[in-house]
Amino acid sequence: MARAATTRNPLVIAATALVVVAAAAAGWGGWERYDAAHDDAASYAQARDAALAAGEQAVQNMNTLDHRTLEEGLDSWEESTTGDLHRQLVEGRDAFAKQIEAAKTVSTAKVLSGAVTELDERAGRAGVMVALRVTVTAPKGDPAVKESRMLGTLTRTPEGWKLSALGQAPVGSTAG
Template sequence: MARVRTTRNPLVVAAVVLTVAAAGAAGWGGWSRYDAAHDDAAAYAEARDDALAAGEQAVQNMNTLDHAHLEKGLDSWEASTTGDLHRQLVEGREAFVKQIEAAKTVSTAKVLSGAVTELDDRAGRAGVMVALRVTVSAPEGEPAVKESRMLGQLTRTSEGWKLSALGQAPVGNTAG
């Protein structure tokens, strides 16, 4: 009986091993991508990030106003709001213009940090807390700098998230 000797080409073996590894990696990558695209947590995280970005911008807009560009600033306020808050701004605009023109102030806000405090993506409601540094400059005297925390309620509209309520966050020691 003759013994047949087989020799294996190392390049063929390496090519087969690499092909199998590449196919496995492609399958795993495809599955991971599919799984991530259909993950509710990813969609929720995206909604949270959208609400936070819109909330921070809206709170910054509401704390920034230049008497020299008053109409533009108030238009920004109105574009950032919805619901009762929007209605109050529109109805009080004329009186507010007189106050700011008389005071000749410039306020600028910078967002220091922000967080979503609640999110109901299905209902289209969210809450945010935003820490700000607001600088108010009057025609005379040094600019006044104040840091504050604002609580905002957001409502999702056809144009995106908008402020529907805004107020100061409580400050103080609540430890008993």
């Protein structure tokens, strides 16, 4: 008789129902988390975000140089690049350093916005477009400020994404 009383007790029935609902919710939540962690879209988004962050930083580095800290700036250029672009920078470093030392200029860049234009994870290549504001200060005169858009090609290396090509984005309309 005591057994019949406990199985019909509304508190026992409610507690059992809550346990079943909690177990089902935990199972569903675990499955959703597993599914999201193994989703190709999430992996692609992470790769895209990593490429964009590296691309923006590399383009900013390539547009920032101070004659007073020239060696560090040129080292930053080399650390941001790979492939032919890296080779060109290394080979032209001495001549470029002499030009900057003679001009005594300071250029600083600020990224305004950026976007990944293409991403091929398998090939380890990505394209970025970065809008930036570059301020060039010469020893005499007012600083010159220019806004521009740069197109960069990134290559994935063991150290991460690095610039393998950089150029000015075309300006103007292609319509008409």
